[in-house]
Amino acid sequence: MNFKNNDKRTVFAGLVKEHQVALRSFVRRLGVRSDAVDDLAQETFLLAYHELDRFHEGEDFGKWLRGIARNLVKNEMRKLARRCRITDEELTQHLIMKSDEKMSENTYDNEDISALQECMNQLTDRSKGLVSGKYKEGSSALLLAEKFEMTATAVRLALMRVRRQLKGCIEKRVAHVGS
Amino acid sequence: MSEAKITKEFEELLGLYIDDELEGQRLRDFVKLVKSDTLYLNEVKLQLQVDKKLEIFENEDYFCDEIEDILNTQEDEFTDNIIGLTREPTIKRPATPWYFAAASLAATIFMGVLLYFNQLEITEEIDEGVAVISSLAGTINLNLEKGDTVKPGLLELKEGYLSLEFYGGARMSIAAPAKLEIINSMKVKCFSGKIRANVPPVAKGFTVITPESEVVDLGTEFGLDIGEKGETEIHVFDGEVEAYDANGSIASKKLLIAGEAMKVSNKEQFSANMKHFDDLLEVSNMERDEVSAKFHRWKTKNEELKSDERLIAYYDFETQNKNNRILKNKAITGKKMNGAIIGAKWSDGPWPGKQALEFKRPGDRVRLNIPGEYESVTFSAWVRLDGLDRSNSSLLLTDGYEEGELHWQFKNKGTLALGINHDDKKKITYVSKPVVNLKKLGHWIHLVTVIDHERNEVRHYRNAKEMGTRKLATKDPHVFGFSSIGNWDKPITEAGSIRNLNGAIADLSIYKVALSENEIKELALVKEKNSKLAYLQN
Numbered sequence: 085m086n087f088k089n090n091d092k093r094t095v096f097a098g099l100v101k102e103h104q105v106a107l108r109s110f111v112r113r114l115g116v117r118s119d120a121v122d123d124l125a126q127e128t129f130l131l132a133y134h135e136l137d138r139f140h141e142g143e144d145f146g147k148w149l150r151g152i153a154r155n156l157v158k159n160e161m162r163k164l165a166r167r168c169r170i171t172d173e174e175l176t177q178h179l180i181m182k183s184d185e186k187m188s189e190n191t192y193d194n195e196d197i198s199a200l201q202e203c204m205n206q207l208t209d210r211s212k213g214l215v216s217g218k219y220k221e222g223s224s225a226l227l228l229a230e231k232f233e234m235t236a237t238a239v240r241l242a243l244m245r246v247r248r249q250l251k252g253c254i255e256k257r258v259a260h261v262g263s
Numbered sequence: 264m265s266e267a268k269i270t271k272e273f274e275e276l277l278g279l280y281i282d283d284e285l286e287g288q289r290l291r292d293f294v295k296l297v298k299s300d301t302l303y304l305n306e307v308k309l310q311l312q313v314d315k316k317l318e319i320f321e322n323e324d325y326f327c328d329e330i331e332d333i334l335n336t337q338e339d340e341f342t343d344n345i346i347g348l349t350r351e352p353t354i355k356r357p358a359t360p361w362y363f364a365a366a367s368l369a370a371t372i373f374m375g376v377l378l379y380f381n382q383l384e385i386t387e388e389i390d391e392g393v394a395v396i397s398s399l400a401g402t403i404n405l406n407l408e409k410g411d412t413v414k415p416g417l418l419e420l421k422e423g424y425l426s427l428e429f430y431g432g433a434r435m436s437i438a439a440p441a442k443l444e445i446i447n448s449m450k451v452k453c454f455s456g457k458i459r460a461n462v463p464p465v466a467k468g469f470t471v472i473t474p475e476s477e478v479v480d481l482g483t484e485f486g487l488d489i490g491e492k493g494e495t496e497i498h499v500f501d502g503e504v505e506a507y508d509a510n511g512s513i514a515s516k517k518l519l520i521a522g523e524a525m526k527v528s529n530k531e532q533f534s535a536n537m538k539h540f541d542d543l544l545e546v547s548n549m550e551r552d553e554v555s556a557k558f559h560r561w562k563t564k565n566e567e568l569k570s571d572e573r574l575i576a577y578y579d580f581e582t583q584n585k586n587n588r589i590l591k592n593k594a595i596t597g598k599k600m601n602g603a604i605i606g607a608k609w610s611d612g613p614w615p616g617k618q619a620l621e622f623k624r625p626g627d628r629v630r631l632n633i634p635g636e637y638e639s640v641t642f643s644a645w646v647r648l649d650g651l652d653r654s655n656s657s658l659l660l661t662d663g664y665e666e667g668e669l670h671w672q673f674k675n676k677g678t679l680a681l682g683i684n685h686d687d688k689k690k691i692t693y694v695s696k697p698v699v700n701l702k703k704l705g706h707w708i709h710l711v712t713v714i715d716h717e718r719n720e721v722r723h724y725r726n727a728k729e730m731g732t733r734k735l736a737t738k739d740p741h742v743f744g745f746s747s748i749g750n751w752d753k754p755i756t757e758a759g760s761i762r763n764l765n766g767a768i769a770d771l772s773i774y775k776v777a778l779s780e781n782e783i784k785e786l787a788l789v790k791e792k793n794s795k796l797a798y799l800q801n
């Protein structure tokens with residue numbers, strides 16, 4: 085990328101802003117532990133910054149980032165387990181392999197977050213409470229189970245249904261905007 | 264067409280996997296299922312993707328700011344070293360790269376990245392040093408400190424004294440003002456200054472080049488006095504040296520033996536003046552005096568703090584009996600906030616005579632119970648970090664992470680982080696610029712984090728230097744309750760990573776006010792640089 089007329093840092097800050105949500109959710113999709121996703125995504129961006137001169141304008145920056153992230157995760161598997169940031173090596177290998185096949189899929193849109201806002205409004209109060217409890221308050225399934233008088237398993241299943249519902253809703257909205 | 268169905272059993276396993284709670288046989292069963300059918304695979308991908316997006320959506324996010332901060336501090340080579348992104352020219356190529364299948368233009372770019380990663384994978388940290396700073400009682404360029412490795416390059420001692428131990432075996436003390444160029448572990452150029460070299464037999468041949476001469480030591484001890492214009496005097500105290508002219512020509516060789524001295528410009532010989540170099544023998548004594556003075560200042564401050572009513576708790580990590588497993592709260596709030604030491608061992612602190620607790624194993628911790636609600640809070644501690652082994656390394660963490668609770672810890676990039684579970688269900692981590700790096704591990708540093716409700720800020724400091732200020736999201740009261748120093752006691756219902764500290768703590772205080780910068784300087788024992796040797800570790 086040529087920076088004659090642009091400050092590299094300014095351009096890069098814009099790219100981080102544009103791609104960070106997509107990249108972080110992509111890293112999570114590779115089976116990285118939830119508490120390590122942002123660290124790996126951050127390392128991906130820092131490497132991308134160092135290599136930015138090798139990136140050609142007009143190419144797919146998101147795809148390039150995902151390539152870096154994928155290799156960081158592969159490196160992670162070669163490390164000793166002491167600081168391992170993935171839950172299961174075999175599963176992550178499978179997720180990486182399958183993500184290779186889907187490289188061209190445009191499923192990492194940043195528009196998802198704004199669509200998510202609208203889709204959240206469609207949830208029932210109970211579902212909103214569960215989402216808020218897990219993601220805002222950081223409560224475990226057991227704590228939520230106590231609060232909502234459910235079992236921990238029921239909490240996890242309910243959250244899974246909510247995520248499925250939200251995904252369907254986001255896709256519809258993004259497709260609608262696109263058309 | 265897949266005939267598989269999303270079963271309740273699969274969903275249960277997936278739910279646990281998302282919560283990072285799936286392990287053992289159940290994890291193996293889950294992996295087997297996911298690999299057996301794309302229906303399962305797609306469900307895993309969907310759930311993980313939305314899981315992360317919801318986490319981002321529901322929380323105040325500093326991801327972009329943190330990247331900006333790290334890039335701002337990369338001039339110090341901090342981050343590159345910590346996350347293993349060094350780009351050393353001597354990196355070897357991998358023996359069996361796995362990426363040669365890539366072919367497209369995108370893959371060309373991609374391959375560079377892969378090569379980069381493979382290089383990283385097989386490359387160990389390279390030590391480019393040729394000497395170690397064994398004593399320092401002065402101010403030196405490059406922000407070097409005692410114990411640091413010195414690489415080939417220019418060294419400027421602006422004031423005081425410096426002692427180096429070369430990897431080749433020679434020892435050299437230098438008095439300011441001095442300018443040197445370290446060439447390798449057996450050769451130094453000295454442009455000005457006064458030096459005294461001690462060369463054991465193993466380092467025979469150690470050479471000092473000055474603007475007027477080249478001095479080769481043939482064993483034991485000599486001194487050089489080099490004026491501002493390069494005029495050089497050689498004094499031999501023991502053994503013998505060969506002195507050559509600046510070109511190193513054989514014809515100019517002059518052998519000087521113990522007790523002899525020579526002015527190089529006119530070859531005038533006279534008796535070696537050992538007294539002229541006596542001050543250089545005192546470097547380690549001077550350093551010891553300076554360190555003792557610092558400990559004395561800490562003791563004075565320590566006495567003051569014991570009656571400071573603004574302290575919530577104060578642990579000075581001093582004990583009469585090393586079998587003692589109670590860490591006493593020395594603030595006037597008293598023994599109800601004494602800590603119970605678990606696993607951690609008593610060891611040496613930053614200054615001779617100062618004690619500390621060393622935290623090494625996953626079980627090591629000090630258990631506390633700190634009652635009350637607080638507005639502004641200041642954390643202060645003398646800490647030695649020996650490794651960044653974990654995603655988070657605890658300084659002081661409340662059990663769990665309930666509303667109002669605080670988590671003060673290191674992130675694995677060497678940053679200092681204060682996590683606040685705010686009212687209004689916001690959990691925010693206020694992260695500093697990197698305060699430690701791999702080349703600075705093992706040093707004692709003073710760390711402060713201030714939650715300032717008046718100025719609406721969270722501020723971090725290293726050795727009283729500001730290392731990052733963040734806007735405070737909300738001004739709700741903060742609580743501690745059951746907490747741990749050097750570790751994290753999470754509720755048994757919570758999954759989470761191990762966060763034990765790999766290092767030592769020699770002093771830790773918690774204030775119920777936001778301390779000013781001057782007060783932080785006092786705690787960090789930073790002395791204004793008005794005396795000849797005011798510096799050391801700051």
